[in-house]
Each structure stands twice: as structure tokens, then as C-alpha cells.
Amino acid sequence: MSSPVDTFIEYAEKNQEAYIDRLRKAVAIPSVSGDPAYRKEVFRMGEFLIDELKALGASVETRDPGVQDFHGTPLPLPPIVLATIGTDPAKKTVLVYGHYDVQPALKEDGWNTDPFELVEDEKHRLIGRGSSDDKGPVLGWINVVEAHKELGLELPVNLKFCLEGMEESGSEGLDDIIFNEADKYFKDVDVVSISDNYWLGTTKPCVTYGLRGVSYFHLTVKGPKADLHSGVFGATIHEPMTDLFAVMSKLVTPKGKILIPGIYDNVLAVSAEEEKTYDDLSFTMQELHDAVGNEINIHDSVKDTLQHRWRFPSLSLHGVEGAFYNPGDKTVIPARVVGKFSIRTVPDMEPKQITELVEKYVNEEFAKLGSKNTMSISCTHAGNHWVASPNHWNYVAASNAVEKVFGVKPDLTREGGSIPVTLSFQDALKKNVLLLPMGRGDDGAHSTNEKLDRSNYVSGIKLLGTYLYEVAEAKPE
């Protein structure tokens, strides 16, 4: 007689058409959080999940994040859905997070099919907005619960859901609820698992244990009281654009080295153990070239490239507010220009210290110009980096589950971007947070023709279920 986990895996394999039907229903609800016209659809998607969870016997509550100020128009925020399945004190409790809103999508953006109608193509890709980000993974957990209910099997752990409907629009209101519920609804949580990122490449699963932070800066140079004509004033006054370009050109070299003194001082060195994790990664320079569409890599090796993506800081110049930006020619001297740049941060850089170093440096560089204009710098956002120990039993459980379902050890990855909720859960609950993706690196989560491969969906369901068994088996140190 086969073990419960094997029974589950076998059942999941057989029931994939039902899972795809469920995903089809979810994709058909255009729950675009960024467009007020679709706000009621976001609520409808929340109701859909509540109904599914209740039908499976979950105890469901909601929290109201309140009202959004959308450019002056108040818009109700969709509920945070909290669902509980099992409260056995003898079992561990796993909190899963996901989101039920999606990015905007219009056929005319370049979709080959209606973005809100799930279609399977000849390569068995399930194409539709939200298929991979994040409806597939959210339904993945629900499918695991359903399979156990149908099979008459008890879940090996207590499961709690936290599902939000505003992830693609800044997760408004979520943090307050997480911190508020930390010792209430989330009290018994042992570990957190989030399935909202991607495999590094297209062939090998991964578990993800780190994210870079980001500090965003506005560098403002002011001169004249209004825009001026360059014919009349060129070469007679200090021009804000000249000063801005002078200072912003001193921030980073064309090869990506940040020129702000002290900025690298707190960056952790690569340990021997970490170094090894880069040896067998499923990634090639060709994949970088394909993603970028050009061979403009700074580093020649996969290891250097991924270390600079994941665990070294970067600085990017994003744009200028207040200057001429249209096509064509305009001979303006802009009066006030705001240069935008950000620094991706890594352990053990401190947001406060980063801001101090940036302020000191740009002030010094501006002073060197001898300009009569005024310059100011402000940090408009500072989200911290996040890194978990990949040796924690939660990660070991995930890694074992990958091996059982896929027959390979997962890539151990980090990401260059941010997923702020990860840090919120860690800070509020003081529990280990795991990123366990379902989709592939080429799913096009925020792009046209977003897809989730059928095999990723089905294997992902098996993986999430198996992971719960591994968690149940794990022996916390």
C-alpha cells in the first residue's frame, strides 16, 4: 500500500484537467488591481477564492484594508482573505501567502489570444493573465487541499492562507494587517511559504532564500524660477541640467561600479559555502542574452553575473523629471530637474547609512561644481534586503520535496528585485520564510502572453503537497 504522499501525487497527476478547469475559471475573472474600472472584478476574485475554500471546509475570515486614495478618488480595497484548515496542536502550522489580483492586460498590447481566456497551446503552455502570477500557485494550494479531501486524507500540517488582492498595486493596507494579526491570527504559524516568484531558468526548480532591497533617490537641482529659452540665457546662467548631469554621472561607472565612498563597506563577502551554490545553477549566459535581447553583459561568467544580480549592490539611473522628454527638438533650459536613481541593496547594508553616504557624496560632488543653483537629495523609498538561511529545516523540507517530485536537487537562488511581503512576514512573525516558485523564468509574469506550463502547474501542485509532508516530518533544531 502506498504512503499518503504517494497517493496524493498519483491523484494529482490524474486530476490535472480539473485543476486546469479551476485555473480557467480564475483567469476568466479580470482582477486587475491597477485599474479602477476592474476593482469590482478584484472583489469577485476574492469571493471566488472564499467560496472555493469554504467548499473545502476551510474556516474563512476576511480583513478590510480600508479605502485607497486613487488620485483623489476613494476606492474600496479588496479584502485580505484569511483561511484556516486544521488546528491540531500536534501538527506544525504552515502559512501560505498569495495574491489574487493581476497585472493589466489588453489584447492589443500584443497578446495572441484573449488574455482573460485560458488557452493551452501545442507546447502545453496554459496562456492567460494571472496563470503564473499568481493564480496558478494560489490554486495550487487549494488543489492540494481538495485532493486530500477527495482522498479522505488528513493534511499533514495545519494550513493557513493569507491572500491579498492588491499585490500588483503596492499591497496597500497589507503590512498593517500582518503586523496587527501577528500574535492573533498568525500566532501559531511555524513557517511561511510563498509561491510568487520563478525558477531561475526553464528546466530546473529552485528554492529562493534572498532578495535585494532598494533605496530610491530624487536628486533635485533648482535654478531659474521658470523654464528659460536657451538662446537668450545659454552661457550666462548656471543651468540645472548641466549640474544634474555632472553629479549623476559620478554615481556609477559604465561597468556598474558604484562610486559612492563607503557603499561597499558593509557588503558581506561571499563565503566558501555560498560560493559552492553557484556551481550547478541552471543558467547560461545565453539565457541572459535572450532576456536582454543583446550581448551587453558586464560579466563573462554565470557566477559573476548572478552574484551581481543577487548579492552585490547595483545603482541604476532611471530618468529626469522636469526636463524635455518628447520626441523632436525643444530649446528649453529646464528650471527645476529631478534626477531619479536607485540602489539595490544587500546584506549587511543599512538603509539609513546608505542614505547618509549618498547625501554626503552628492553634496560634495555638487559643491565641486561651483554652481549657484541649489541641489537637494532625498530618499523616497527604502525597502530592506532579505535573506534566509537555506539550511533552515523549512528550506530542507522544500529541497527534499523538490527531489522527490522532480528527481533533482533544486537550484538555491536569490533574486535581484524585491518582494516586500517576504520581509513583512519575517519581521512581524519572526518565522522562517521560504520562496518556493511554481513557474519558469520565461513565464512573462508582467508581460504579454503570460503562461504557466501545464507540467509546471501539475508538478507544482505535487510539490506544494509534498512540501507539507516534508514540513511535517522535519525536526526543528
Next chain:
Amino acid sequence: MSSPVDTFIEYAEKNQEAYIDRLRKAVAIPSVSGDPAYRKEVFRMGEFLIDELKALGASVETRDPGVQDFHGTPLPLPPIVLATIGTDPAKKTVLVYGHYDVQPALKEDGWNTDPFELVEDEKHRLIGRGSSDDKGPVLGWINVVEAHKELGLELPVNLKFCLEGMEESGSEGLDDIIFNEADKYFKDVDVVSISDNYWLGTTKPCVTYGLRGVSYFHLTVKGPKADLHSGVFGATIHEPMTDLFAVMSKLVTPKGKILIPGIYDNVLAVSAEEEKTYDDLSFTMQELHDAVGNEINIHDSVKDTLQHRWRFPSLSLHGVEGAFYNPGDKTVIPARVVGKFSIRTVPDMEPKQITELVEKYVNEEFAKLGSKNTMSISCTHAGNHWVASPNHWNYVAASNAVEKVFGVKPDLTREGGSIPVTLSFQDALKKNVLLLPMGRGDDGAHSTNEKLDRSNYVSGIKLLGTYLYEVAEAKPE
């Protein structure tokens, strides 16, 4: 018995209310050339002038510049109005140019009154769009003709008009007509007089004998095939913005010195004679500060300031196309960015050589970066500088007229900007071109609450008429 010119001056002084009425009628026609919704008003303004000229006995013809392609929509271009008064071979022939279109104006832009209703305030400023630019000056000439008709006086010269309705929108179609008519309609022209600029300050008239040229450049850096996420790609690829800022920061110093080698080589030195013209100019540093709204002057003296405005080159950075320009934060790595900058040029810089020097320099600077992105530079517009001899009899005539009407010698000025038609007339007709302004430096030609002081209008009419007598008297060398 008084001379004809004195009789005219006296008459003009007495008839100012009629002149203001005529200006009121002209301002009431919102002949905005830049907005298709007002195109029919531009035509109506052309008809108004044709009617006025015909009523005074002028022989009027028009030339059709054809059709404008306004972002894909064909729009008829308003006519070039050609009017002749007098064909006496014994007299000199003066060509006057003016334009009958205006800049856009909306009450909500910050006008204190309806921009298309001429009002006179307590300081005797005639406020309304086009009052100073260029309806006041155009009607100035017409008022001169009317005065002579009413007085039964013959004009001392033959007068030809060339009036266009697209000056504020690039003078589309005008150049072809000027060159085409050079040995036809304009065949007998001896000198050209344009009243479409301003006194240097607010108290003293000027004649203007030079304009800077302008060469506009687009510096394009291309890298990825599409915009990228700075979290995922920061520090792993060459970023176009980093390269663009590096190169553009090498173009000009914060004190306005252009860093392109060779760019100053052909700039004429200030002659002793020219140096003297800067001694008595009606201009103070306070006027610069007032115009700019801040004390950000590079040079401390009026002479240095005006020499850098008028007769030395300048380089201004105008903006970036393709980068983030909105308020707020966006962590984008723009894929293709186009930096815009222009060089104001002076005698004897050559547009072709300027482009070559710019190309060579930015290519060298980009090569130094060691970037794998691609950079290209193009000159999108090159309008040449213009300078006339202020000793030409046409200028002497104008200077004499200023002395007669105002009792002072005029400032001898140049301007930092361009008035392309000046160069077109000089090149096509090979005749001396004079800029003889009517309005003051603070008229706010393209701004809100544009005005023409009553005294400038009335004295301007006297000046234009007196100038014709001085031209008639002049003895060409």
C-alpha cells in the same frame, strides 16, 4: 511750415486712439497657428490685413504655402500676404516682414484678463495676445501708410510687405516662397526691415544686427531590446542611461565652457570697435536676475553677460527621451535613450564643421567608456548665425530715426536666439536686413499677460515712419 516727417509724427501722436482701436480688432482674432482648432482664425487674420491694406490702396497678392502635415492630418497653411505701395523707380524700396499669427493663450494659463481682448491697464500697457508679437509692429507699418494717406503725403519710399501666418509654428512654406520670389516679387527691394524682436531693456530703443545660430543634436544610446527591471538586471548589463550621462556630462562645464575640442577655434575675437558698443547699453545685472528669478549669473558684468549671450557660443542640455520622466518612482532600466542638446553658434562657426567636431568628440568619449551598448549622434537642425554690419546705411537710417523720435542713440544689440527669416531674406535677396524692434524686453511675448506699452506702440509708429524718411535720404556707398 513743418517738414513731411514732422507732420507725420504730429499726426501719429494725435491719432493714437485709432491705432489702439485697430490693434484691439487684431488682438480679438485668436490667430493661434499652433492649434488646428484656431487655423480658420489665422486665415481670418490674414483677411483682416488684406482688407486693411487694400483700403489703403495697396496692391495685394497672396502666395499659398500649401498644406501642413499636422501629425498625419492635412491642414491648409495660411497665405503669405504680399502688398505693394508705390512703384516709383526713383525711390528706394523697403521690404517689411511681419507675422499675423500668435502663440497659444488661455485665461487659465495665468492671464489676468481675456487674452484675446485688448485692455489698457493703469500703467498704459496694452495687454493682449499678439499686442507685441507681432500684431502691434505689423499694424505699426499699416498705421504709417494710413497716416500718409490721410495727410495726403506721398511715402518717401516704395513699400513692400511680406506677412506670414505661421511664424510661431516654424514658418512652414515661407522659405521656398522667399527664394522663389527673390528675383520676381522682391526684385526691386533695396533693404529689409523686420520689427519682431525687443529692446534689450525697458527704457532705451535699440537696433539689432546679429543673431546666434543653433545646431541641435540627438545623442542616442541603445542597449537592451526592451526596458528592463533594475532589480533583475542592475549591475549585470551595460545600462544606456549610465553611458548617456557619462557622455553628456562631458559636453559643457557648470560655468558654461564647451568642452568639445576645436569648437571655439572659429569664434571671432571681439574687435575694439565692437567692444565699445557694450559700454552704454541699457542693461543691468538686476535685469538679468529679474528675468531669471534668481541670482545664478555666471558672469559678473553686463559686458561679459551680453557677450556670452550674443557673440560667444553656448551649449545647453535639454532633456532625455525614452527615460522615466513622471513624478514618483519607477525602477526601470530604459532600453533606448536619446539625450537632447544644442549649441548656439556665432560667426565664423560653420554648421558642418560643428557637427563634425561634436561627432568626433562624443564618439571618442563614448569609446572611453568601454560599453557594449551602441551610441549614435545626429544633428537634427542647423540654423546658421546671422550678423549684419551696423555701419550699413540701412542701420544708420534706423539709428538716425531713433535719435529723431526718442532723442537718444539706440543700443546696438544682438540676440542670443534665432529669427530664421532674417537669414532667409539675406541669403535670398542679398540685401541688408535690419531688426528694428517696437516692444520692450519685458513684453512677455510668449508668456502670459503679453503687453505692448502704449508709448512703445505710438513711438514705434513714429519710428517706423521716420525710418522710411531716413532711408529715402540715405546715400548708399
